[in-house]
Amino acid sequence: MYGRILTCVYCGHEYPQGTPAAGSEVLTKYIKVCERHPMRKAESDIAMLRAALVGLIGADTEAELRVMEATMRMLPAPDADKAVSINAIHALLATMTPNVSAQPRGFFASAAAPCCALIRWHLS
Numbered sequence: 001m002y003g004r005i006l007t008c009v010y011c012g013h014e015y016p017q018g019t020p021a022a023g024s025e026v027l028t029k030y031i032k033v034c035e036r037h038p039m040r041k042a043e044s045d046i047a048m049l050r051a052a053l054v055g056l057i058g059a060d061t062e063a064e065l066r067v068m069e070a071t072m073r074m075l076p077a078p079d080a081d082k083a084v085s086i087n088a089i090h091a092l093l094a095t096m097t098p099n100v101s102a103q104p105r106g107f108f109a110s111a112a113a114p115c116c117a118l119i120r121w122h123l124s
């Protein structure tokens, strides 16, 4: 047999005979678990940044963060100070992992969500 063998460009993992080079569920599934895929580095960077932010903000779960945001908005503090904290809270909410949040959403799914308010958010 001279069948073409499709392999992962990052780790050399061989896909089953006949796997199409694009658009296959086998490919997209493997990309999520390949340890050498660049996405793993991005994910671990996000996890590290998130852990640092959790340490600064002092809250991790979605419920805690929502309460903290509501509280923050009512504080008699300068808007610029509140915006800094609320942006951090939004960043944490946007990067919730399924383990932390009840809602199943990943880093990159949530990064594409409308809560890009991270940078654009302003108190009015």
Ligand SMILES: [Zn+2]
Pocket (backbone or CB within 6 Å): 008, 009, 010, 011, 012, 013, 034, 035, 036, 037
């Ligand atoms: Zn791979």
